[in-house]
Amino acid sequence: GEEYDFATIQKKWQPVWEDLAPFATSDPDDTRPRKYVLDMFPYPSGDLHMGHAEAYALGDVIARYWRHQGFNVLHPIGWDSFGLPAENAAIKRGIDPRGWTYDNIEQQKKSMKLYAASFDWDRELHTSDPEYYKWNQWLFLQMYKKGLAYRKDSWVNWDPVDQTVLANEQVLPDGTSERSGAVVVKKKLTQWYFKITDYADRLLDDLQQLEGHWPAKVLSMQRNWIGRSQGADVDFAIEGRDEPVSVFTTRPDTLHGATFMVVAPDADLAAELAAGSTPEVQAAFQDYLVQVQKSTEMERQATDREKTGVFLGRYAINPVNGERLPIWAADYVLADYGHGAVMAVPAHDQRDLDFALAFGLPVRVVVETTGPDTTGADTTDAAGEADPAASDPAVTGVALAGEGRLVNSGELDGLTKGDAIARMIELLEQRGTGRAATNYRLRDWLISRQRYWGTPIPIIHGEDGSEIPVPEDQLPVLLPPTEGLDLKPKGTSPLGAATDWVNVPNPIDGTPARRDADTMDTFVDSSWYYLRFLNPNDDTQAFDPAEARRWAPVDQYVGGVTHAILHLLYARFITKVLYDLGYITFIEPFTALLNQGMVLMDGAAMSKSKGNIVQLSQQLEEHGVDAVRLTMAFAGPPEDDIDWADVSPVGSAKFLARAWRIARDVTSAPGADPATGDQALRRATHRFLADAPGLVEAFKFNVVVARLMELVNATRKAIDSGVGPADAAVREAAEVTALTLNLFSPYTAEDMWQHLGHEPAVALVPWRTADPALLVEESVTAVVQVDGKVRDRLEVAPTIADADLEEQARASAAVTRAIGERQVVKVIVRAPRLVSIVTKP
Ligand code: ANZ
Numbered sequence: 001g002e003e004y005d006f007a008t009i010q011k012k013w014q015p016v017w018e019d020l021a022p023f024a025t026s027d028p029d030d031t032r033p034r035k036y037v038l039d040m041f042p043y044p045s046g047d048l049h050m051g052h053a054e055a056y057a058l059g060d061v062i063a064r065y066w067r068h069q070g071f072n073v074l075h076p077i078g079w080d081s082f083g084l085p086a087e088n089a090a091i092k093r094g095i096d097p098r099g100w101t102y103d104n105i106e107q108q109k110k111s112m113k114l115y116a117a118s119f120d121w122d123r124e125l126h127t128s129d130p131e132y133y134k135w136n137q138w139l140f141l142q143m144y145k146k147g148l149a150y151r152k153d154s155w156v157n158w159d160p161v162d163q164t165v166l167a168n169e170q171v172l173p174d175g176t177s178e179r180s181g182a183v184v185v186k187k188k189l190t191q192w193y194f195k196i197t198d199y200a201d202r203l204l205d206d207l208q209q210l211e212g213h214w215p216a217k218v219l220s221m222q223r224n225w226i227g228r229s230q231g232a233d234v235d236f237a238i239e240g241r242d243e244p245v246s247v248f249t250t251r252p253d254t255l256h257g258a259t260f261m262v263v264a265p266d267a268d269l270a271a272e273l274a275a276g277s278t279p280e281v282q283a284a285f286q287d288y289l290v291q292v293q294k295s296t297e298m299e300r301q302a303t304d305r306e307k308t309g310v311f312l313g314r315y316a317i318n319p320v321n322g323e324r325l326p327i328w329a330a331d332y333v334l335a336d337y338g339h340g341a342v343m344a345v346p347a348h349d350q351r352d353l354d355f356a357l358a359f360g361l362p363v364r365v366v367v368e369t370t371g372p373d374t375t376g377a378d379t380t381d382a383a384g385e386a387d388p389a390a391s392d393p394a395v396t397g398v399a400l401a402g403e404g405r406l407v408n409s410g411e412l413d414g415l416t417k418g419d420a421i422a423r424m425i426e427l428l429e430q431r432g433t434g435r436a437a438t439n440y441r442l443r444d445w446l447i448s449r450q451r452y453w454g455t456p457i458p459i460i461h462g463e464d465g466s467e468i469p470v471p472e473d474q475l476p477v478l479l480p481p482t483e484g485l486d487l488k489p490k491g492t493s494p495l496g497a498a499t500d501w502v503n504v505p506n507p508i509d510g511t512p513a514r515r516d517a518d519t520m521d522t523f524v525d526s527s528w529y530y531l532r533f534l535n536p537n538d539d540t541q542a543f544d545p546a547e548a549r550r551w552a553p554v555d556q557y558v559g560g561v562t563h564a565i566l567h568l569l570y571a572r573f574i575t576k577v578l579y580d581l582g583y584i585t586f587i588e589p590f591t592a593l594l595n596q597g598m599v600l601m602d603g604a605a606m607s608k609s610k611g612n613i614v615q616l617s618q619q620l621e622e623h624g625v626d627a628v629r630l631t632m633a634f635a636g637p638p639e640d641d642i643d644w645a646d647v648s649p650v651g652s653a654k655f656l657a658r659a660w661r662i663a664r665d666v667t668s669a670p671g672a673d674p675a676t677g678d679q680a681l682r683r684a685t686h687r688f689l690a691d692a693p694g695l696v697e698a699f700k701f702n703v704v705v706a707r708l709m710e711l712v713n714a715t716r717k718a719i720d721s722g723v724g725p726a727d728a729a730v731r732e733a734a735e736v737t738a739l740t741l742n743l744f745s746p747y748t749a750e751d752m753w754q755h756l757g758h759e760p761a762v763a764l765v766p767w768r769t770a771d772p773a774l775l776v777e778e779s780v781t782a783v784v785q786v787d788g789k790v791r792d793r794l795e796v797a798p799t800i801a802d803a804d805l806e807e808q809a810r811a812s813a814a815v816t817r818a819i820g821e822r823q824v825v826k827v828i829v830r831a832p833r834l835v836s837i838v839t840k841p
Contacts, residue, residue, distance in 0.1 A: 002664060004657040006624030009751045013760070014113065016750075022761040023067075023118045025074045032072035036551050037063040038530055038590075039117075040559030040567075041078045044104035045085045048111040050599040050606065051560070053616050054642060056117045057632040058596050058701065059558035061743045063118050065696045068739065068767040074551055075118055076533040078125035079105050082133070083522045084162060084179055087453040087487055096482045097453045101128055111617070115625055116746045118763060125536045127525035128453070132532065134476030135542035136524050137458040139574070141469050142581055144459075148195045149447075151467070155266065155335065156446060158187035163489025164450045165191060167521060168443050169225075169566040175296030186266070186293055192457060192518065193444040196573045200226055200440045203572055206588055213592040215639065218564040225565050227441025232425050234343060234434040236261060236316040236325070240276055245269065245316060248338030248439050251348060252428065253420035256409040257366035258325060258343040259356065261316045262309070265292045265329040267340035270312070273327060277313035284310045285329060292331045300331045307332060307355040318343075319433035320410070320424075330355060338439050350399040363394040367417060369404035445570065447521045450493040452485065454519030462506050462513050471507055477515065493517040526567055527574040530554050530589060548584050557590035564595070594699060597641035614644050626745030627653035633701040633744050656748045659712050659741060662734045663752035667725045670757035677729025681718045683774050684711055685733045690770035692740060701744070708740050731756065738762055784809040785836045786818040802829040809835040 039059035042052055063075035081101050090097040105126060112119070125132055143149040157166040161182035170178045177184050196203070204226045207219050231250035238245055247261070263270045265288055274285035288310045292300075299305065309330030316325045325343075332351050333342050346356035347365040356363055393399050406412040411427075412420045428434025448457065456477045458470035470477055480501035487494050496502060496517035506513035534547035553575075568590070575589040598605060601612040619628050630652040635642040674682060688711050695704045715733040719725050735756055742749035742762050753762035777798050782805055784792040792814040796805060806829045809815055815837070822839035829835050 004660045009747045035066045035071045036074045036554045037556045038554045054632045057629040060117045076123040077119040081126045081128040130476045133455040136455040153190045155186045157184045175298045191448040196445045221564045233437040239315045252424040254345040257345045259362045260344045261327045264333040264335035264340040267335040270329045273312045281313040307358045353399040367404045369400040369402040448518040452494045457516040459516040527570040553586045561595040600643045623649035626748045630744045634705040663755040665725045668731045672728040674728045674732040678723045681729040684714045686770040686774035791818040802831045805831045
């Protein structure tokens with residue numbers, strides 16, 4: 001008969017689905033329960049690649065699964081289409097970023113349709129459309145009104161290649177830009193920020209709610225990024241200065257052990273203190289500052305780095321004992337953490353100790369340590385190693401960061417570290433020289449970018465320096481055309497040169513004014529896009545709160561672990577802001593998260609430079625969409641990386657052909673009563689039906705595929721071995737196979753469904769419920785132990801009574817031999833699985 005040909009069925013079903021639109025979700029009278037399954041949207045940097053193919057295959061399994069379970073599933077797609085790659089490509093080729101972007105979107109969309117992900121295409125959006133970015137501007141204005149968007153002058157991360165600022169999150173651990181790879185430097189600029197630090201506690205505490213639903217690794221990355229630490233602010237009087245200087249410490253208990261103070265060289269305080277000192281100090285300080293500005297934050301925090309610094313010729317007074325502490329500037333102290341200054345306690349802090357030993361400063365032990373640190377408060381010590389009690393840090397070079405009791409500390413003497421921390425905070429608060437304090441690693445989100453291809457910031461600057469928000473009824477502030485603009489990175493936004501666009505009358509009094517020429521970080525776009533999908537064509541509001549109540553939050557989010565910090569943190573933040581503004585009723589955007597692994601080749605990430613790129617288009621042509629999708633699901637647990645050199649799309653294609661031939665061969669009529677069919681095959685089918693849902697919900701897609709392969713084998717055997725193609729159980733198995741294949745390989749599934757005499761779309765057919773009567777195992781294996789050793793195994797009915805099972809066990813020859821002359825003192829029976837006999841001589 002007819003043979004399986006993936007190219008034919010792809011061509012056959014694509015237009016049918018296009019017509020049927022089985023994944024549309026616009027019917028307001030749809031009474032099915034709802035689920036929102038969202039794949040992270042792609043950046044249109046070219047055609048789809050293997051990474052997309054994996055992500056969208058896995059996300060689609062989930063979306064399709066819930067439809068079979070009777071849910072109205074919202075599974076939208078759009079494009080994250082603003083950003084630097086488009087702009088850089090446009091500069092390189094002398095074209096408009098729009099053309100490049102929208103051409104790529106067309107290409108990706110075509111590939112996506114071929115790939116048959118079950119998207120509701122009516123909800124497609126592009127963040128670079130004015131209809132979308134208008135609402136970025138609206139969001140900015142709402143945040144501005146609440147004081148959550150503000151401008152400040154500060155040291156920022158500057159990418160010298162892309163000539164733009166970067167958020168902290170965009171600087172890699174090695175100090176380079178995640179986009180251009182350039183070493184990021186510091187530059188002082190006036191920039192727009194979103195006040196994410198106001199939400200630090202909630203961003204941290206609400207992670208609790210995601211526990212068990214998000215990968216543990218992502219939760220811990222979020223926690224570390226926010227980096228909450230608890231301790232105290234301590235005020236030190238400064239000789240020759242009216243105002244005291246505060247330091248943040250997690251170890252106020254060690255205040256008696258402070259022997260010097262260190263300030264960040266790039267903090268204003270350092271320059272001020274140096275300015276009040278001798279010309280020699282000032283000169284030395286200036287030299288040092290120049291040197292420091294060349295290093296990255298990461299380098300500065302590296303514990304194994306040689307300590308450098310200069311003495312500022314000034315002194316601080318320790319508030320608990322009046323001691324004079326010399327003040328140094330050193331780059332291991334960061335300007336923008338805590339107060340940019342520390343009390344140095346070299347006996348108990350490794351960085352301070354390294355510094356003290358390098359510059360001959362005193363070391364005073366104030367905690368007699370007896371064991372390793374258990375508070376987890378300090379990460380700088382030799383982690384987890386027991387401090388050798390009474391070993392002198394000045395001699396060993398190892399700071400004593402562990403648990404112990406206070407010494408050399410006046411009234412704190414004898415207290416444990418924990419008690420001493422609490423007591424010291426009390427004392428400081430009583431005297432007004434300190435207080436409990438919490439610090440975060442999280443910084444405010446820098447959103448200004450000096451680039452063209454993004455959302456214009458909706459602010460107008462008056463001649464007098466005032467900031468005037470663009471009135472909401474004048475949104476969107478459209479990007480000016482690129483004609484006549486030089487997009488090349490030059491440190492200021494190209495929009496500044498669009499004279500007609502930039503120069504506008506002040507909306508308040510008509511005097512000359514200028515538009516803000518920066519554009520927003522594109523992470524703003526993706527921080528709320530999941531809400532725009534709910535009403536993407538609404539030109540009256542960003543999103544419809546009623547739709548949000550219906551659909552949001554996202555039930556299942558699917559995407560790469562590369563977004564574990566940036567995107568997810570920003571989306572969580574903006575969700576909380578929208579909650580506070582009263583637009584939504586939930587506080588976390590993504591109820592559950594699945595991170596798929598990467599697609600590798602020969603154990604390595606694919607890259608142009610390695611020349612190991614597997615082209616998706618070529619794989620699709622060679623093996624077909626369904627085989628590629630099935631291979632993605634079958635390769636292993638979704639979180640694991642897939643090495644394309646180790647998997648077999650050829651094997652997948654063969655399996656699909658086998659499954660398809662079963663549907664072709666079935667000869668019974670649709671609706672044939674399966675109860676009249678072969679019982680053994682029915683049991684296999686129903687066991688599969690019972691197990692598959694739990695496996696899919698646990699993301700064990702590979703196991704489902706393996707189990708389906710077994711079912712297909714059993715069905716083929718039944719057809720060929722006398723049960724025959726006319727048996728109703730064969731039809732039942734074939735139908736269940738088609739239903740299940742719809743999760744992975746929709747073209748094959750649809751074609752099977754047609755061969756089985758049904759109308760499309762198989763994607764909308766409800767899952768079959770397993771018949772419990774067919775799930776009863778005919779026999780189970782009971783284990784018989786004598787004194788803890790397995791002596792026999794018995795095949796028994798699953799319903800066997802304890803007494804019957806014991807009787808059978810005692811009758812076993814192997815068991816009587818094992819008991820021998822010994823006396824049975826106890827028998828434990830757990831029917832139908834276990835009999836345990838205990839004896840004594
Ligand atoms: C005295 C002390 C004694 C400290 C001791 C630690 C151990 P986390 O956990 O990261 O919050 N510190 C404070 N501000 C700093 C800055 N701007 N740059 C670099 N280091 C800074 O660390 C807090 C500790 O880091 C603070 O507690 C302070 O050193 C240091 F046995 O104060 B500690």
